[in-house]
Amino acid sequence: MFYREAGQFKTSYATDQQIFPIRQDRIAMAVLLAVAFVAVPLAASPYWLTAILIPFLTFSLAAIGLNILTGYAGQLSLGSAAFMAVGAVAAYNFEARVPGMPLLGSFVLGGLTAAGVGVLFGLPSLRIKGFYLAVATLAAQFFIPWLLVKVSWFSNDSTSGAISTQPLEIAGWLADTPTEKYLLVLTIVAVMALVAKNLIRSATGRAWMAVRDMDVAAEVIGIRIVRTKLTAFAVSSFYCGVAGALYAFANLGSVQPEDFNLDLSFRILFMIIVGGVGSMAGSFLGAAFITLLPIALDLLLTDGAAAIGLALPPGVASMAQLVVFGALIIFFLIVEPHGLARLWQIGKEKARLWPFPY
Amino acid sequence: MAPQRHIGDVMLSLEHISLAFGGVKALTDIGFDVRDGEIRAIIGPNGAGKSSMLNIINGVYQPTEGRIVFEGREYRRMDPHRAASMGIARTFQNIALFKGxxxxxxxxxxxxxxxxxxxxxxxxxxxxxxxxxxxxxxxxxxxxxxxxxxxxxxxxxxxxxxxxxxxxxxxxxxxxxPRLLLLDEPMAGMNLEEKQDMCRFILDVNDEFGTTIVLIEHDMGVVMDISDRVVVLDYGRKIGDGPPDEVRSNQAVVDAYLGVAH
Known part of the structure; x- marks a missing residue:
């Protein structure tokens, strides 16, 4: 009833090529951005910001990165956490070793370093596909964190291997409260999400999807397969690299290559599978699902048990949480294999017609 | 009124093309040419090497022998990117669209x-x-x-x-x-009405844009109606080449399609 595009006529291709061609979507997006930039910093508690929103945004960025590679370009990867590690360590080192390096400059250079490493580990994709490629990227996941730990130069020769990150300072503005950190992360993620969307709706994005859907036909059209795949690896790793830098600088406050393990890679993969492979909204929805669900389950199980007068032994709650978490993922995959983004889309299609069935 | 069709000089010529996959000879010493602005059909029974021929023209396959002359320049082999940038486009036998x-x-x-x-x-x-x-x-x-x-x-x-x-x-x-359009069975699996539509589109493309077309088709009615010249392949060899009427009365072609009494 309210979500209907009737009466919205497009008179130029420019208006039809917008990211959100339907007016209601544009309004919704504007409201969402206003809430994220204004209402949340005013209302959210430090716990919400540091434990939920900042990790959610960081993982959204990593999920966008993996979605570019796997969802749009069709190259399966299990190395996202490794590329995040490269980004984090590189950003730390640029910041520490180059005098007067601005923080955002370090982030960009960290991302570019990750992009270079990503291209290197993307080379096997020129010969192998699918599961075999996933195994090849697994090499990155095992090799890179090991190398970053082994060579102490990367951690500035610190004895413990754990290094604290530099303060988040941009042109004299120091982001040290949770709200400020949140705003910094949110701005970076919002801008990079827009950039990713722009790439996807341009020639590069179409080339990625063409290679994903039918590589022989893409080649015959004149798309260079090698360049397209490696661009996807570069851009994807750039996103993962910046996400890794944000994870280290704004979430953990330290750089520890062990944090970027296979477990994290899998979590990011789950995010795009649950959220929606090949969808920008899916990256955010999946990140929200995977970050929020454990917390929600934790609250539900401990508080729920307390409410019915049952004292759970320590450990049971966290075990039960894992079990429910796994079951929910399987449930979602069976009900909607195309992820939350597809559910959202179906919901919108239904809303267009509501209250009539067709 | 549609502009007068103009069939010009030879645009593409294939000379002594052979193609082998390991020991299997898919094509043996095939040569034919395509003139600017014409509709050229390739016909032949299943497995005759028709699709392989198109794959050689736009570089998906590399011929083991022979050469390709496109617009006066000679190539030992094509590659898909170069073919595309020279204005060769194609469709596939099994639809090869980007499904997502x-x-x-x-x-x-x-x-x-x-x-x-x-x-x-x-x-x-x-x-x-x-x-x-x-x-x-x-x-x-x-x-x-x-x-x-x-x-x-x-x-x-x-x-x-x-x-x-x-x-x-x-x-x-x-x-x-494209200047040269390769169509691999554009009408396969269609009903009569869809075939008629597709025929009209192909003729219109040729007419209005002057695009040269090479097409593979099994429907003989269609081939005889819309093509200017026909190449007939059988078991990787060329057994006939010429205007539709001439090909239709060619004994070797009739034998290949209807079989011969032994």
């Missing part, structure tokens, strides 16, 4: 080779890249209009019926504004 993309995006992809903006301009989507997208969108809309698929332009191609998908694939090939 909309009709519009599929056809836009056909113009990717003509797009010049760099990665950074695309990332920002301002200025030249934005203008470029709009210019190409307009060109694509003309093709959508031409093939009468306006109503499905935003639909993911995976959801479309077979006949329409075939049309979208033709649209994607046309989007590259």
């Amino acid at each position: 993309m909309s009709v519009l995006d599929n056809i836009m992809t056909g113009r990717n080779l003509k797009m010049r903006s760099g990665l950074l301009a695309q990332a920002l989507y301002v200025g030249p890249n934005r203008r470029e997208e709009l210019v190409h969108r307009e060109k694509v809309e003309h093709i959508i209009d031409f093939l009468q698929i306006e109503s499905v332009r935003k639909t993911p191609v995976g959801r479309l019926p077979y006949g329409v998908q075939k049309r979208v694939e033709l649209a994607r090939a046309l989007a590259a504004e």
Whole structure:
């Protein structure tokens, strides 16, 4: 009833090529951005910001990165956490070793370093596909964190291997409260999400999807397969690299290559599978699902048990949480294999017609 | 009135082409030419090597022997990218569309080779890249209009019926504004009405854009009606070449299609 595009006529291709061609979507997006930039910093508690929103945004960025590679370009990867590690360590080192390096400059250079490493580990994709490629990227996941730990130069020769990150300072503005950190992360993620969307709706994005859907036909059209795949690896790793830098600088406050393990890679993969492979909204929805669900389950199980007068032994709650978490993922995959983004889309299609069935 | 069709000089000529996969000889010493502006058909029983022939013309396969002369220049072999940039486009026997993309995006992809903006301009989507997208969108809309698929332009191609998908694939090939269009069984699996539509589109493309067309087709009625000259292959050898009427009365061709008493 309210979500209907009737009466919205497009008179130029420019208006039809917008990211959100339907007016209601544009309004919704504007409201969402206003809430994220204004209402949340005013209302959210430090716990919400540091434990939920900042990790959610960081993982959204990593999920966008993996979605570019796997969802749009069709190259399966299990190395996202490794590329995040490269980004984090590189950003730390640029910041520490180059005098007067601005923080955002370090982030960009960290991302570019990750992009270079990503291209290197993307080379096997020129010969192998699918599961075999996933195994090849697994090499990155095992090799890179090991190398970053082994060579102490990367951690500035610190004895413990754990290094604290530099303060988040941009042109004299120091982001040290949770709200400020949140705003910094949110701005970076919002801008990079827009950039990713722009790439996807341009020639590069179409080339990625063409290679994903039918590589022989893409080649015959004149798309260079090698360049397209490696661009996807570069851009994807750039996103993962910046996400890794944000994870280290704004979430953990330290750089520890062990944090970027296979477990994290899998979590990011789950995010795009649950959220929606090949969808920008899916990256955010999946990140929200995977970050929020454990917390929600934790609250539900401990508080729920307390409410019915049952004292759970320590450990049971966290075990039960894992079990429910796994079951929910399987449930979602069976009900909607195309992820939350597809559910959202179906919901919108239904809303267009509501209250009539067709 | 349609402009007078003009068939010019030889545009593409294939000389002594042989192709072998390991020990299997797919094509043996085949030679024929295609004139500028004509509709050239390749026919033959299943497994005769027709699709392999198209794959050699646009570089998907490399011939083991022979050479390809395209517009006066001689090539030992083609590669798909070079073929595309020289203006050779094609469709496939089994539809090879990008299933996850909309009709519009599929056809836009056909113009990717003509797009010049760099990665950074695309990332920002301002200025030249934005203008470029709009210019190409307009060109694509003309093709959508031409093939009468306006109503499905935003639909993911995976959801479309077979006949329409075939049309979208033709649209994607046309989007590259090819000088030479290779069609691999454009009418396979279609009903009579769809075949008639497709025939009309092919003739219109040839007429209005002057595009040279090489097509593989099994429907003899169609081949005899729309093509200017026909090549007949059988077991990887050329057994006939000439105008439809001549080919129809060629004894070797009749034998290949109907069989011979032993």
